[in-house]
Amino acid sequence: MTFSEENYLKTIYHLTSVSDADISTNAIAEKMETKASSVTDMLKKLSEKDLVNYVKYQGVSLTDKGKLAAKMIVRKHRLWECFLVEKLDFSWDEVHDIAEQLEHIKSEKLINKLDDFLGNPTEDPHGDPIPDANGRIIKVEKELLSEFEKNQIGICVGVKDTSSDFLKYLDKQEIALGSQIEIIEKESFDSSFRIRVGTKEITISNKIASNIYIK
Amino acid sequence: MTFSEENYLKTIYHLTSVSDADISTNAIAEKMETKASSVTDMLKKLSEKDLVNYVKYQGVSLTDKGKLAAKMIVRKHRLWECFLVEKLDFSWDEVHDIAEQLEHIKSEKLINKLDDFLGNPTEDPHGDPIPDANGRIIKVEKELLSEFEKNQIGICVGVKDTSSDFLKYLDKQEIALGSQIEIIEKESFDSSFRIRVGTKEITISNKIASNIYIK
DNA sequence: AATTAAATTTAGACAAAGCTAAAAATTATA
DNA sequence: TATAATTTTTAGCTTTGTCTAAATTTAATT
Ligand SMILES: [Mn+2]
Ligand SMILES: [Mn+2]
Ligand SMILES: [Mn+2]
Ligand SMILES: [Mn+2]
Numbered sequence: 001m002t003f004s005e006e007n008y009l010k011t012i013y014h015l016t017s018v019s020d021a022d023i024s025t026n027a028i029a030e031k032m033e034t035k036a037s038s039v040t041d042m043l044k045k046l047s048e049k050d051l052v053n054y055v056k057y058q059g060v061s062l063t064d065k066g067k068l069a070a071k072m073i074v075r076k077h078r079l080w081e082c083f084l085v086e087k088l089d090f091s092w093d094e095v096h097d098i099a100e101q102l103e104h105i106k107s108e109k110l111i112n113k114l115d116d117f118l119g120n121p122t123e124d125p126h127g128d129p130i131p132d133a134n135g136r137i138i139k140v141e142k143e144l145l146s147e148f149e150k151n152q153i154g155i156c157v158g159v160k161d162t163s164s165d166f167l168k169y170l171d172k173q174e175i176a177l178g179s180q181i182e183i184i185e186k187e188s189f190d191s192s193f194r195i196r197v198g199t200k201e202i203t204i205s206n207k208i209a210s211n212i213y214i215k
Numbered sequence: 216m217t218f219s220e221e222n223y224l225k226t227i228y229h230l231t232s233v234s235d236a237d238i239s240t241n242a243i244a245e246k247m248e249t250k251a252s253s254v255t256d257m258l259k260k261l262s263e264k265d266l267v268n269y270v271k272y273q274g275v276s277l278t279d280k281g282k283l284a285a286k287m288i289v290r291k292h293r294l295w296e297c298f299l300v301e302k303l304d305f306s307w308d309e310v311h312d313i314a315e316q317l318e319h320i321k322s323e324k325l326i327n328k329l330d331d332f333l334g335n336p337t338e339d340p341h342g343d344p345i346p347d348a349n350g351r352i353i354k355v356e357k358e359l360l361s362e363f364e365k366n367q368i369g370i371c372v373g374v375k376d377t378s379s380d381f382l383k384y385l386d387k388q389e390i391a392l393g394s395q396i397e398i399i400e401k402e403s404f405d406s407s408f409r410i411r412v413g414t415k416e417i418t419i420s421n422k423i424a425s426n427i428y429i430k
Numbered sequence: 431a432a433t434t435a436a437a438t439t440t441a442g443a444c445a446a447a448g449c450t451a452a453a454a455a456t457t458a459t460a
Numbered sequence: 461t462a463t464a465a466t467t468t469t470t471a472g473c474t475t476t477g478t479c480t481a482a483a484t485t486t487a488a489t490t
Binding site: 101107 | 299302303304305309312313316317320321322324325328329332
C-alpha cells in the first residue's frame, strides 16, 4: 500500500466518523487539498483493491478490509504522537505533522513494541482514542463545552480542532487535558462563556467552546 | 529531497568510504539493485542540485553539500537503530530494514531530541559511528579479526557484514559487541581461526573472521 | 593501431499520482 | 418539467523514477 493510498483511506475514515452517510468525492478532495479528478482516480484504485465500496457518482464507503487498514494507520499516528510527547518531550501542538510521516512506517512488530513501550495508552495527546492491534477502540463519552450550561463542571478530555494555532491558544489559557472547567456564565447574545479554569476566570468565544471536549 | 534521492546519496557515501576514488555508475546500480540507466538519470538530477560532482562516463563523487546530506541520513539511520535495540528491545539483526524506512522521516528537531533521549550515543548496535548534528564522526581504530595473529587478544567492536544471517550466526556463537576474543590458533592452510570467546573455544572460517572488527 | 569487449548514456516506454479543461450525470430551481 | 447550477467523471498532459533496447564512449586485447 502506498503512502497516498493510506492517506486516502485515513481521510475517508475520518469523514465517515462525522457524517455516517457515504462520502462524496468533493468532501475528500477538500479535506486532502487536492482536486476532485485526482480523488476519482484513487477511488477506482482503492475499489479495485476491495478497500472501498465505490459507485460512480454515488460516493464511497470503506469495506471491512479498508476500515481495518484505516484504523491501523490511525493507531500508528496516535501512538507516535504519544511517543513524541511522552518520551521526546514535544508539546501537543508540534506532533501532528511528524506523526503524519511516521504513520506510514511499515512494521507490525515495531508498532506493537512501541505500544508496549508506551504502556498501551488508550488515548493520544489530544484525547483521541488509540485503536488496539485488532482495531478495537474504547469510546469515551464526551460532550462539547459549548453544550454545557451555567454552573456545570467538567474535565477537559479532548479537543476537536487539533491545529497548532488552537492548541497554542489553549496553552496560553492554561487549558490542558485534565483541566477542570466550570461554567460561570453563558452569554445568551453571542453564546460566549465565562469559565473558571483552575483558579483563573476567563472568557471564551463559542467557537472556542465548541472545540473543547468535556466529561 | 525525495526518498530515492536520499537513497542514492547514501549509497554513494557508503561506496566512497571503501574505495576513495570516483564511484562508477555500475557500482551504484549493483548496490541498489537497479539498472545503470536509472542511475545515470538520477546522477544528472543530483548533479543539477549540486549534491554530486558528475562527469559523463567518468564516475561521480559527493560535493560537500551532498556529503553532509548523506551523513544526516546515516545519522538518522543509526540513531533509529539504537532506539529500536535499546528502547524497544529489538535484536541487532532486526533493525536495519525498519531503519531504512525511519531514516527518511524529515524533522531535525525529532532526530536531535531522539539523540538526546538515547544519551547521545556515538555508535549504533553494529559498532558503526553515528555522525553528530554537524556531521562530525568519531572514528574508532579497529582491525578485522582476520588480520590478527596467534595469541593476540581483542574486543569485538563492530561487524563489517550487517546482514541478518551473519548477525544471527554471531548470536549463535555468542559473539557480541564487547565480547573478548583470543586467537588460539591460525590455520595456515585455509586461514581459519581457533578462537576463545568468553569461556568457549570455537573454530571460525576466514570469511567470518574478515567480517568482525576487533580493537 | 585496429578490433573487440565492457561500461555508460540516450531514446523511448510505462506506472503512479497529480493537474486542467471538457464532458456527463446529478441536483436544485424557476 | 425544463433549465440552470453543481458535482463528478473522463481525457489528455506532466513529473518522478523506473525499465529495455540501441547507441556511444572508454577500456582491453590482439
Ligand atoms: Mn494528529
Ligand atoms: Mn492526535
Ligand atoms: Mn543499518
Ligand atoms: Mn547499523
